[in-house]
Amino acid sequence: MKHSLTTFFFFIFFTSIAQTNSTQNKVTTTPARPKLVVGLMIDHMRWDYLYRYQNRYSPNGFNRLLQQGFNCQNTIIPYTPTATSCGHASVYTGSVPAINGIASNNWWDMKEQKYVYCCDDKTVVGVGSNTKKGKMSPKNMVTNTITDELRLATNFKSKVIGISMKDRGAIFPAGHAANAAYWYDEEKGIFISSTYYMNELPQWVNDFNAKKWADKYYAEGWQTLYPLATYTMSQKDDNAYERTKEMPNDKPVFPYNFSASIGTDYKKFWNMPQANTYTFEMAKAAIAAEKMGKNNTTDFLTISISPTDYIAHNFGPNAIETEDTYLRLDKDIAAFLTYLDNTIGKGEYLFFLTADHGGPHTAGFLQEHKLPGGSFELKQIVKDLNESIAQNFGVKKAIAYQTYYNISLNYTSIDSANADAEKIKQYIIQTLENTTGIYKAVDKSKLSTANIPTVIKERLINGNFPNRSGDIQVIPLPQWMRDTPKGTDHSVWNAYDAHIPLVWYGWGIKKGSTHRETYITDIAATLAALLTIQMPNGCIGHVITEVIK
Numbered sequence: 001m002k003h004s005l006t007t008f009f010f011f012i013f014f015t016s017i018a019q020t021n022s023t024q025n026k027v028t029t030t031p032a033r034p035k036l037v038v039g040l041m042i043d044h045m046r047w048d049y050l051y052r053y054q055n056r057y058s059p060n061g062f063n064r065l066l067q068q069g070f071n072c073q074n075t076i077i078p079y080t081p082t083a084t085s086c087g088h089a090s091v092y093t094g095s096v097p098a099i100n101g102i103a104s105n106n107w108w109d110m111k112e113q114k115y116v117y118c119c120d121d122k123t124v125v126g127v128g129s130n131t132k133k134g135k136m137s138p139k140n141m142v143t144n145t146i147t148d149e150l151r152l153a154t155n156f157k158s159k160v161i162g163i164s165m166k167d168r169g170a171i172f173p174a175g176h177a178a179n180a181a182y183w184y185d186e187e188k189g190i191f192i193s194s195t196y197y198m199n200e201l202p203q204w205v206n207d208f209n210a211k212k213w214a215d216k217y218y219a220e221g222w223q224t225l226y227p228l229a230t231y232t233m234s235q236k237d238d239n240a241y242e243r244t245k246e247m248p249n250d251k252p253v254f255p256y257n258f259s260a261s262i263g264t265d266y267k268k269f270w271n272m273p274q275a276n277t278y279t280f281e282m283a284k285a286a287i288a289a290e291k292m293g294k295n296n297t298t299d300f301l302t303i304s305i306s307p308t309d310y311i312a313h314n315f316g317p318n319a320i321e322t323e324d325t326y327l328r329l330d331k332d333i334a335a336f337l338t339y340l341d342n343t344i345g346k347g348e349y350l351f352f353l354t355a356d357h358g359g360p361h362t363a364g365f366l367q368e369h370k371l372p373g374g375s376f377e378l379k380q381i382v383k384d385l386n387e388s389i390a391q392n393f394g395v396k397k398a399i400a401y402q403t404y405y406n407i408s409l410n411y412t413s414i415d416s417a418n419a420d421a422e423k424i425k426q427y428i429i430q431t432l433e434n435t436t437g438i439y440k441a442v443d444k445s446k447l448s449t450a451n452i453p454t455v456i457k458e459r460l461i462n463g464n465f466p467n468r469s470g471d472i473q474v475i476p477l478p479q480w481m482r483d484t485p486k487g488t489d490h491s492v493w494n495a496y497d498a499h500i501p502l503v504w505y506g507w508g509i510k511k512g513s514t515h516r517e518t519y520i521t522d523i524a525a526t527l528a529a530l531l532t533i534q535m536p537n538g539c540i541g542h543v544i545t546e547v548i549k
Ligand SMILES: [Zn+2]
Pocket: 044, 084, 309, 310, 313, 490
């Protein structure tokens, strides 16, 4: 009896040692990771939208993230242009355009002397559509992403899918080694992909597209969620400084009746807040059909909400249209978080919300309230400059391209006229600096010695990729915009464009907030730390240690 009791205790002792060892082995060989990571980017979301409409947000949307998650209150974009492609690439590469190569939404290739769109890839074709919208891939992004690093770390067992109506909002976040990226083809009114990722759309995407979402929401139209008089954070509904590009009404007033577009025009859908809901529906369909978060490895879903940018460009931050869009978006976020709770499990997913850039006030609104700012006609200035350069220097179309305050010279034309490029540059700079609303114009080849504040200089250098960033940088005065007498723009260094929301929630995340200055480039570094994987190969960000439990 005594003997067998001793044996029994020995058995218990060794079994528990064996169990301890196996638990330890498990911990050291397999870092703890969430089932699913969801990165949510809201295109053109100013930081202050977290608070501007807060008392009307539900407890389950933005407020759930703010109250139960970690809020990096002072997250800055440390480069210009603060544009969509750059923002999406920066969040996921943890880097800046000068390193990851995504220097703008479109650029003039100075070596090849030709126009390039950031996602252009002539070697691929559309899947689900044969329009030009399908010829897209991440090939112009020269570094990898945190989503690529997750694929590498798990020997490609993790599933990575990118979803956004904008191609660049889906493609750059999902990275080079993604399983799929899906974006909206406005000619067809459906989500498509390209042969970079697959040869045919999965059945679930065809089923999703067959539901004709745009037509359904066109039939619904856009009325405000609540009575107009209750929109107390906005100006009156009808304003001369709001524009109605691709909207069904001539005047910027509710209600908007989209019924004439049913079955005919899928371009207007970009401007409906219901297109945000549509994007979340696509995300839910992907999670369900691809069994994301149900595999044995961590999956990563990147979502970017694009209609917020279109609506912002038309109406600006002080319009009922914008207020209503964010109240509706809050409901979409609440519903999506509940969906994740139910399918993945509360505390089992890691979630973050951020933006690619913010946006300024409209010029007319500022003038009405005696605040500084305005719009200058950069397109016309460039046109006039090309004419005067032709007369004075004998060069035809010396300025090849202008985008986001970057001016690219046509060297083929300058060289064939045997003209002095330096003199032409100086002539352009002087003309620009004599324009109301322009603070400085800078020769990009002499950025490091330019007589401008260090903070602006650093952001320009961070945004300057060889052969993709033009020859002359225009720096507007604060709140001055190019060619935007109505509506808004973005892309400059100022806080309204460069200060973005960043809120973390869920698996591995502490409750709290910080006012310490953090950067868009820190997001990928922090994700790498949370997931115990390598940082992306061009990452310059630092881990936001306060966030981690
Ligand atoms: Zn925009």
